[in-house]
Amino acid sequence: MLLQPTTGWILLAIFSVLWVGLGFYWGRRNKSFEDHALAGRNIGLALGSATAVATWITSNTTMLAPQFALELGIWGMLAYSMAAFGLLLFAPMAGRIRTLMPNGYTSGDFFRLRYGRFAWGIFLAFTLFYSLTWLVSMAMAGGILLNALAGIPYVWGMSVILGVCVLYTMRGGLVAVIGTDFIQSLIILIGIVIVGFAVLQNVSVEEIHTNLAESKPMLLTVLFPAALMAIFNNLLFGLGEVFHNNVWWSRAFAFREGVAGKAFTIAGLVWLPIPIAAGFIALASGALGVGIPSSDMVGPLVIANVLGQVGAIAVFIIVFCSLASSIDSLLAATSDLITEDVYRRLLHPLARPETLKRVAQWITLLLGLGTWAVCVPRIGTLASVLFFAGPLVGSMIWPIVTGLYWRRANSTGAIGGMLLGGGIGLIAYFQIGWYVASTIGTAVSMVWVLACAWLSKTQFDWARLREGI
């Protein structure tokens, strides 16, 4: 415990009131489902860039990056940075999505219209598995971190974080999510810079390097097998996550005309150095003489050692912001997906906009409650279930990319790609290891999708993506 519980509670209260207040204030302008889910389709460049950055910075970025650095060294940090390519490569795709589906709502709409209902069903199963495990892992991480940092009981900490996010997301929709994301992204960036320079005041890079060469030489090694495998596995996991998930597609639909491409590019560039800036402090632990009893706490321990109470408060705030900025996006995008794809498209095609908005709000609440119920028993291995999603999301990369650009990409390709890639990838996960699963899942999917496209006799008519909307 680095902070007194009282301090922790006070910080929690201040930021909770801030986010909920802003959410209610900004959410006043939402009337229809389109306002709630897509913020009026008019988000500008500044907010657009910031929301992409903030949403992609999860507690994994601020807490796992140091852990990656401590375990896998220089390549570990670089491998983590590769996830920025998800945003960078989605930039041109976002523009294409906007062109093809100017009135679209979700990535589910794309799968349904492009590949048909069966593919859409598989997509929904994969994306809901990923989204829900991500949501659960974030909520659990919140409870665990608040407990480790300030001694706040796990269930309380987890409940407050989830509760706050549910409240302002329910009330304010995507507008509230994007507005709070901007503030959160600045806090995170500034926090990382201050902490980083503070560490360097206490120990030079030269000293860190010498210490590593002496006691942790593998971390400086170029041919470090485990780290090498992580590079592209992480990159492909990141591509799969961004390319398929409604968190990112909803932003493509919500940004003003012409903004999406630039916003995602800027976001990718802003995100690129963050795992390094946040992660390198773990490499300093040896030189600083900080004993690490558990690799997942290396970040906070080093910061507290260097900055004391102030550092502990900084960690607390940075972590809270990175959690909130991702949980809110997940809640919003997943409830919008369920509202649009399941409630409207499957069950009530003629539902009115105001009804859909209310349904989305209720589903946000239900998602929050469901997540809470799953998190309460604190099943430790649950957080690692998220990594099963690696091959599943990896298998969706090629169906999506070819589906957006090639008329010859077809349903057989997409369905086979997802099932074979996901299946064989999962087998690889358990038989070989997590560090190959995304690579193998994507590879298998790619081969199948390309083969089906090459053998295809049909040409998809892009106009079909506009109909039914």
Add this chain to the structure above:
Amino acid sequence: MSAALAFATPASAQELAFEAPGPLTSDTGHILVEWQAPGSATLVLARNADFSGARPLYQGDNRAYFISGLEGGDYFLLLRDEAGAQSAPLQVTVAHQSLQRAIWLTIIGAIITLGIIATIIRGARP
């Protein structure tokens, strides 16, 4: 008399010992070492079983220490407490994963990634 004193020793007194029952292995060069100790302890690492050239890793009240970045080979760990008592040594063997397989996977990953980038850049045929 000494027997009576022996029985008077509190039952919660802990011996200085590693938690692991036997030698540990790692294929990544990192490992979490846990132990029991009555108080403050020093964790020492050596490349030789006779502990020549040993260096201290940690000294304090924690009961766990995360070691990482170890190159392949055998390592020996030892705990010492303030009184000078020593624990039984713990052997850690690091055998890194296959470099050949890692390079193959990196190449495959790179090819897939370049393929994705090429497809996106090439764009749509009207």
Add this chain to the structure above:
Amino acid sequence: MFSSGFLTVLVYGALVWCAISSVALLAMLVRDLLQGRTW
């Protein structure tokens, strides 16, 4: 082995980059606000 010089460039580069990014995002927001193009 990654050199000390490489690590120095990596770390300082990343920190400075993050600092510039935060300034850039703020500047962009101010510009959007002044032009009424925030959202």
